[in-house]
Amino acid sequence: MSLKFTAEEQVAVAAVRRACVLTSSVFNKLVKNETLVKGDKSPVTVGDYSAQAVVNTILGRAFPDDPIVGEEDAADLRIESGTVLKNRIVELANEALTSELGIGEKAEWGLGPGQSRTPDELLDAIDRGTYGGGRTGRMWTLDPIDGTKGFLRGEQYAVCLALIVDAQVELGVIGCPNLPVDALKPDGPRGCIFIAVRGHGAKQLTMSGADPKPLKIPSFSDDNLNFLESVEAAHSSHSFNNRVAQILGIKRAPTQMDSQAKYCSLARGDGGVYLRMPTGVGYKEKIWDHAPGSVLIEEAGGIITDSRGEPLDFGLGRTLGENYGFIAAGKDVHAKVLAAVKQAKEEEAKSKGNL
């Protein structure tokens, strides 16, 4: 265990683990009216809200002065039409906060029996996530369910939490309840937690905290290199990735996966490069969708930049600013992919008559 951010790591892992237990169990019980469509047309479920309530409650008890940049807010739950959803979220969050997980660490930072939170306390906990971010100070960023569409399909999703200090991601914790512990055994045990502390490496544990394995991105030959990419074609350009793969002479088909499980898979060598290019103009990527994944990649010995090769800037607020996409890979692969991306961008500009 590292000495840097030891308490933060323990609390973050405990919070993510409780949220993972909650989301796994809620998946099997989800009913139709437990999902809303947000203003940006993306889905949000009782799982997303209650996981944010749980993580923010645990962070609020351990680090009461730390602001949180979280994906969800409770506005839709505070209105009359949100009552049924709110009641379900309160039930789920309290169950997750007070249950005995029986896996050590200060009762896993949960609440004692009979210490259930009131509905207002839980809505306020969700709304602790409305912080605007910025360049200075300490803050957490939370995606209670990253890959909500994957979650709803019963595929990959992740509970993602990071600590950012003065715009630098210092700690990242990602829980992947549906990810096989060993990618070579897809039908084997599932459920992993990934942890990275800046300057202290990256590791994978099972969901119950067993079997720690340090992570180091392996090298790839041109023959076994493959892409990790989004499932949703609206979230990243599959056609651009295909062209880059062609330029690089990549033969293996891309591995499509929802959520920051892609960063986790890259960190342990299940794929050679994660390339995510914008599909159009206008969408700004959010810090909670990349902060924990970025420190995981760097601590596993890799590089993450935008598609121009520039570092990501986590000090701009809730978003990463203008969207130039992402390239994450081991060092050698990153340099090759960056060059191929440049070529593919030039071709695209030429074909549009811009050069």
Ligand SMILES: Nc1ncnc2c1ncn2[C@@H]1O[C@H](COP(=O)(O)OS(=O)(=O)O)[C@@H](OP(=O)(O)O)[C@H]1O
């Ligand atoms: N238009 C557009 N472009 C790029 N990204 C977008 C876009 N719309 C949404 N999102 C964000 O994508 C997050 C999920 O990313 P994934 O790579 O896992 O995509 S997907 O799960 O395959 O859909 C997803 O995160 P969650 O909302 O936490 O699921 C969104 O924040």
Ligand SMILES: [Mg+2]
């Ligand atoms: Mg979402």
Ligand SMILES: [Mg+2]
């Ligand atoms: Mg997300």
Ligand SMILES: [Mg+2]
């Ligand atoms: Mg989300």
